[in-house]
Amino acid sequence: MHLSDRVTGLFLALLGSLAFWGGSLLPAVPGQDVGPAAFPMVIGAGLVLCGIMIAAGIGHSFEAAESEEDDQAPGLAQHLGRMGWLAAFLPPVLLIFYVLVANALGFLLTAAIILLISARALGATWPMTIGTVLLAPPFVHLIFFRLLRVPLPDGLLTMPW
Amino acid sequence: MNSLLEAIAMVSTVEVAIAILASAVYGMVIGALPGLTATMATALLVPITFYLSPIAAVATIITSSAMAIFSGDIPGCLMRIPGTPASAAYTDESYAMTRKGQAELALGASLWFSAIGGIVGTVALMVMAPALAEIALSFSTFEYFWLSLLGLMCATLVARSSPIKAIAAALLGLLVACVGIENPGGVPRFTFGNTDLLGGIEPLPALVGVFAVSEIMRAMVSPLPPPIPSRKFGSILAGQIDLTRRFQKQMWRGNIIGVLIGALPGAGADMAAWVAYATSKRFSKTPEKFGTGHPEGLVESGAANNSALAGGWVPALLFGIPGDTITAIAIGVLYMKGLNPGPTLFTEKASSMYALYIVFILANLLMLPLGILMIRVSRHVLKVPRAVAMPLILLLCAVGAFAIGNNPFAVVLVAVFGIVGYMMERNGYPVAALVLGVVMGTMVEQNLVSSLIKSDGDILPFIERPISTGLAALTMTALLWPVAVWIIRRLRSPERAR
Structure with missing residues (x-):
């Protein structure tokens, strides 16, 4: 998702000013000139300066031209057509999904759903997807739960180990 | 001598041997799969290192990154996809060499010169780090402040993008590091009432998000790589001794460039390879052959990217300043395992340092047989469909992030940083600078605030000591260098510069 330098620059300037303002509200340390406010205020000011320069197009000549390749991807991106760029945001959405449902459904089922959706979205065939969905969750569970003792949630389905 | 014997004992355990072997295979496979980087391989490995002894943990990082950097050459050679x-x-x-029917020579050169580069880099690390540690012992907060700032500036200088965007990315990283109560006042800063943010944002979820999740996001909208042609390989290492003799000067130059660029904070193996290839072409007697399947540049840059790996450990071990994105992750592991970076590491934990050097050497020696094996099975490994590999990595991102502290909030952070990394890369902001900012934020702030308290708010003591003056001058040069380049460009061709 390509945005113009003006948009990203102004966003950074806004973020910088918020950091500066937020930093200035922090309480000082008694008897000390420099407190927790100094660093975020310096960073905020720097971000405002950089943001304005980026928005003004300064430094653009140093950048290499990037190729756009959004519309040739298989799977979900192809399916979405002109909105194909939205497909890029599926992985973080699936991570949030993991956080929300892993405790209720358990690791195995949640992992299977994530694998199913992401594999199909990347254009995997059904046999390939089913193979991944059936084999990968128990294998990852074995390594992390059994060998590394990570407390993965059981939920609706448990493994014999 | 005692330390060396202790180090040998530390490395000669079954745990370390298994860790080296398993991470070598892992690194080889991840590196060979297009789109999966050595940094991603390292980031995904960290949750596993929690459960290992200090030496085994660091050994997995050293080994997997070295293997991944080499095996990244395999799809590049066979499919033109690095x-x-x-x-x-x-x-x-x-x-081009593969198309000329010299795939074995090209892959063999990648392997041979990678292993040599790795070993030369290790020797440089062994020589440079203790010598620099002697000097570093006299550093005060002023020197550390300038050094960390110089590290950040170098990262912005070497980024192949707009220097202003790189500085903005580094500032963004520093802002991320501001979150939490670990600040001079011990007050909650930018936590917005969220208890999960009180402890600050750990660099690791940020790294996994920025390097792994953003890569999966990119795969969702990028075309499939072409299928690999089926072929059988002849002898891989045949002809390498001859190449070593013919291009000895290039090999050594590549090694030196690699070590120096690796030691430069923020610049890693990729930058070393670009610079070495350009240098090789610049000083070649036959520059016209470059790009036509000529091994000269391959020798120099293949050696450079592996020697850069070891070079990157010099500032990481000495000052806690990452030489590249891989050591940015490694520093976290070092702290976690009680091997806190700093010049005293070389005196107080000398045996651990020796053990680390031994692991470097072992990893690079192991690269030869495993590399040959990997080349031979590459046509099978490279057939792993992206639509299977990427979902698996996504799952590992979720489980790995959760395993860091058994806290689901880390998974949320991974998702957020995935989006941040993806958006930054798509818009020309270098993520390596962001990562460096996140990793070094606390260090920069602590040294700045301590120095200001010591100097009573006066700026002069920052540039009074000879080393701090030199470091300040270097930092200012790094900051102003892009301005100088811009002015020179403008003077040369006024219509091109903006």
């Missing part, structure tokens, strides 16, 4: 960004500089060259 497995890792560090192979991109000479992908066209090695692919």
Whole structure:
């Protein structure tokens, strides 16, 4: 998702000013000139300066031209057509999904759903997807739960180990 | 001598041997798969290191990164798709060799000179780090402040993008590091009432998000790589001794460039490979042969990217300043395992340092047989469909992030940083600078605030001591260098510069 330098620059300037303002509200340390406010205020000011320069197009000549390749991807991106760029945001959405449902459904089922959706979205065939969905969750569970003792949630389905 | 014997004992355990072997295979496979970088391989490995002894933990990182940097050359050579960004500089060259029917020579050169580069880099690390540690012992907060700032500036200087965007990315990283109560006042800063943010944002979820999740996001909207042609390989290492003799000067130059660039904070194996390839072409007697399947550039840059790996450990071990994105992750592991970076590490934990050197050497020696094996099975490994590999990595991102502290909030952070990394890369902001900012934020702030308290708010003591003056001058040069380049460009061709 390509945005113009003006948009990203102004966003950074806004973020910088918020950091500066937020930093200035922090309480000082008694008897000390420099407190927790100094660093975020310096960073905020720097971000405002950089943001304005980026928005003004300064430094653009140093950048290499990037190729756009959004519309040739298989799977979900192809399916979405002109909105194909939205497909890029599926992985973080699936991570949030993991956080929300892993405790209720358990690791195995949640992992299977994530694998199913992401594999199909990347254009995997059904046999390939089913193979991944059936084999990968128990294998990852074995390594992390059994060998590394990570407390993965059981939920609706448990493994014999 | 005692320390050396202790180090040998530390490395000669079953745990370390298994860790080295398993991470070597893992690194080889991840590096060979296009789109999966050595940094991603390292980031995904960290949750596993929690459960290992200090030496085994560091050994997995050293080994997997070295293997991944080499095996990134394999798809570059066979399919013209670099497995890792560090192979991109000479992908066209090695692919041209494959088209000329010299795939074995190209892959063999990648392997042979990678192993040599890794060993030379290790020797440089062994020589440079203790010598620099002597000097570093006299550093005060003023020197550390300038040094960390210089590190950040170098990262912005070497980024192949707008220097202003790189500085903005580093500032963004520093802002991320501001979150939490670990600040001079011990007050909650930018936590917005969220208890999960009180402890600050750990660099690790940020790294996994920025390097792994953003890569999966990119795969969702990028075309499939072409299928690999089926072929059988002849002898891989045949002809390498001859190449070593013919291009000895290039090999040594590549090694030195690699070590120096690796030691430069923020610049890693990929930058080393680009610079070495460009240098090789610049000083070649036959520059016209470059790009046509000529091994000269391949020798120099193949050696450079692996020697850069060891070089990157010099500032990481000495000052806690990452030499590249891999050591940015490694520093976290070092702290976690009680091997806190600093000059005293070389005196108080000398045996651990020796053990680390031994692991470096072992990893690079192991690279030869495993590399040959990997080349031979590459046509099978490279057939792993992206639509299977990427979902698996996504799952590992979720489980790995959760395993860091058994806290689901880390998974949320991974998702957020995935989006941040993806958006930054798509818009020309270098993520390596962001990562460096996140990793070094606390260090920069602590040294700045301590120095200001010591100097009573006066700026003069920052540039009074000779070393701090030198470091300040270097930092200012790094900051103003892009301005000088811009002015020179403008003077040369006024219509091009903006």
